[in-house]
Amino acid sequence: MQLNAPRFGACMLILLQSLHLVQAERLISAEGLTKCSDSSEVQINNFNAVFTPGNSSISLNFDGYSSVAGDVLIDVELLVYGYKAMTKTLDPCDLELSVFCPMKAIELQLPTITQTLGQSVLSQIPSIAYTVPDLDAVIRIKLKYKSGSDKGNQITCLETRVHNGKTVFQAGVGWTLAIITGVGLIASTVISLLGHSNTATHLAFRSLAFLGFIQSQAMAGMTAVNMPPFVQSWTQNMQWSMGIVRANALQTIATWFQRATGGTPSNVLTNSENVSLVLQKRGSIAARATTTGSQIILRGIERVGIRDKIELTNIFMTGYLFFYFVVALVAACVGLLLLVRAILAKKPTSLEKLDRAMGVTQDWKTILRNTFFRLACIGYPQMCVLCLWELTRRDSAAEIVLGITMWLVTTGVVAFAAFKVFQRGLRSKQQHNTAAYTLYSDPATLNQWGCLYIYYRAPVYYFLVPSLVYIIVKGMVIAFAQSNPVAQTIVLLILELCMMLAVGIIKPFMSKGANVVAISTGVLNSLNAIFLLVFSDVFDQPDLMTGILGVLFFIFNAIFTLVLLIYLLVGLVYAIFFKKPDTKYRTLADDRDSFRWSRNNTTTELSSLEKIARGEDDTEAHPHHPARVASAPPSDEDVSMAARRPYNDVVDPSLPLFPTSYDPGRRRS
Incomplete structure (x- = not known):
């Protein structure tokens, strides 16, 4: 086949002209x-x-x-x-x-x-x-x-x-980070159901550490300081973690609800041709968007919403509805899982892992209740900022009621859970000289409240209290101090420094690697707070210093985000591609595994004592067990300790989404 040169040249000319037309014009x-x-x-x-x-x-x-x-x-x-x-x-x-x-x-x-x-x-x-x-x-x-x-x-x-129309704020970046975080959480659930509790715990920690750092950057972007463009655009990529997501359906519902409840929707975006939107300005800062004629100066949370093409009066309802959308999506996934389990339960199977996975989905009410609780813990930073900020925004009376109600409910649930964990930990320490006994042997405690303390060392379970106080105070500062960036950044700096020192001194997390990640995160959060304090013009620094620090803010946070992303992906590789992923992690040093009863027939002294206390004898099945070698019966203290242990199995609730089941009728007091 011969090529017609003139025709080919004409086609190439048309193609080049087309490429020239679609090329973005410089401006x-x-x-x-x-x-x-x-x-x-x-x-x-x-x-x-x-x-x-x-x-x-x-x-x-x-x-x-x-x-x-x-x-x-x-x-x-x-x-x-x-x-x-x-x-x-x-x-x-x-x-x-x-x-x-x-x-x-x-x-x-x-x-x-x-x-x-x-x-x-x-x-x-x-x-x-x-x-x-x-x-x-x-x-x-x-x-x-x-x-x-x-x-x-x-x-x-x-x-x-x-x-110049070029920016690092790209929707694809936010979607990619969200998908990877979701995959990490779901994978840790699956791994936990398959019996690899140690791997599931570490993978869940990596996913939540990555999500927590993204949320901290999003909160930094919500502060009312005068941010350089690099900082604005980079933190804007993280706003999905706070529920700031542009969707036409959400905007329509939010506008309709506000009108129906007596509010007046803003029309800043619809009148963009006649209105100048100024996203930052050095000097004095007003509490809300200050207007002079048709020019509007935006800062903080309002600036974040406008950059995502969300009307000022729809910002709160967008985050509120997005949270409910995620909850509904997870509930649908749990319902599908239960439906599949019901279908598979009618078919006999000899697969031990499948039986184990099906065994933890027996009580659907407990699963849904605990799933909603864990989602509330994940979305609590978002609710602390947006619900409290709505009290100052006052878009409509109904939205104020929704904000107050949501914040009180989520705060009450989390505070109640922290109280129960603290109460049972103290009681366990008094009775058994260790907090790990009740916290890890009682399925009711582990399944319902485990997501709050399982990532900490057993003796330092109480660190969940300062962690929750840190989130509450940070949310209040960002929500209520939009009118005073200097005071806002000073309080944030003190808060971040206190949290960094607490993590660095106590080292509360379960492993050395987890503590290194947590301390590094605290150091960078403190450094970000220093940057924000400088951006607030409290030092009246030259513009050149502000520009340089803006570039450094972007570089430091982008590098650390990449490091955490690789850290999470490595955990995913361990969990997915290795047959025995638990061998990649060291056994935790707080003896939490000593208080767990496992379905996979592990042979420990406590498991034998439990069987003896129940009137069973497993020495024949395990000839090398200490109970068979030593003919002397166990002491009364050992039998009493084993008898107080729960009868049923405990599956590690490593991921705060799908808990294990617990039947109180099977427990022997």
Whole structure:
């Protein structure tokens, strides 16, 4: 077959033209002017500017009010990551801007105008300005008197941040992190059902450690400080962990519910053509979105919502409904699991692992109840922030009631669980000289409350209390201190330092590797709090320092997120591809396994004592057991201790999703 060269050339030409059409056009845009001085001579309602180097044109739109009269000069400064890259003085009369030549004390309205820039201006813009993601560039405009007695004096200072359309905030990043976290949690459940309790415990810890660090970064993005673009975009990738997820169905339901309950939905996104959204500004910060005409300054939680294309009045309901959606999805999965179990129960099977997995799904009410409890523990940081923040937002009376109710219910459930664990741990220590006895031998305690303490060393089970207090206080600070970024960051820094010191000194987690991960996480959270304190301008640092710290914030957190991701993936590989994954982990040193009764016929002294206490004799089945070698009967203390042990098996509830079953009727007191 011969190739027709002219036709092939024509096809290639059409293809290249098509690729050129779909290629993203390079541009530099700016939206909103904010004050960088205390003067009030110029008020800005709306400002938009777009520069397209392809046709060397710039499009401007300006609306505001001026109380200045006379000839003025415009000093323009370009700051890139705080470094002053360019300074130029412009005369409005030379630019043929009649509105500013001379300025009058009137309302200034410039319709959308387009001007072509000369080659001398284009040559001063480096090519990286169009390609670097989240470019930290600011154009600062200073108006000065041109003549008269006030010649050279500054009238006002305005600044705007420059964007090039490139950003590290990508929806695919958030979805990828969410899927990997979910796979880790589900895999730990399956591994636990198959009998590899040690592997399941470590895999669940890795998944929850990864999720916890993502939530801490999302909370940092919700603070009200003036964040560099890199920090804003990076933390925005983590907001799914706090329920900030854009979905048209959720937005429709949230808007309808607010209208039905007497609220007034905002229309910031629908009026984006007439409204300038300013996502950050140095200087004083108001409690909520402050408006001047049609320009809105957003910070904190509102900034996070707008960047995800969520209306300001729908942020709380979006997180609230997303939590319920996850709960419904997990409940559906549990129901499907129970249905499959019911079908398989009618068929005889000789597979021990399948019998074990089916045996832990006997009581569906207990499973659903405990599953909801564990989901409440995972989503508790989200509820602490959004529900308490709604008390200050007040979108509608019904939403305030929902926020208060949800926070009280989740806090009450978690506090009750912590109290029960603390109570049983103290009683076990008094009666048996160790807290591990009741916490790991009693199936009711282990199945219902195990997700709170199973990742800690048995003697340090009480560390769950400071962990819960840490979450509550952090949520309150982020929710209630949106109007005062300096106080917010100071309290967060003290809180993170206290948590880091507590973890570093006590080393409460179950293994050396787990403690290393927890201490590293605490150190980085404390470092992030220091960065946030600097971003709040409490030190009045130069812009160059702020820009450099913004880049360092992104680098440190991105690297550590990658490390935790690899840490989780390695655990997944151990759990999925190794036949005996428990051999990859050291036996935990707190003797928790000594208090567990296992279905796989493990031969320990306590298991033999339990069988003797029940009137059974397993010495024939195990000729090398100490009870067979030594003919002396066990002491009364040993028999009494074994008799108090639960009769039924305990399956390690390593993942806080699918608990094991417990039948009180089978327990022998």
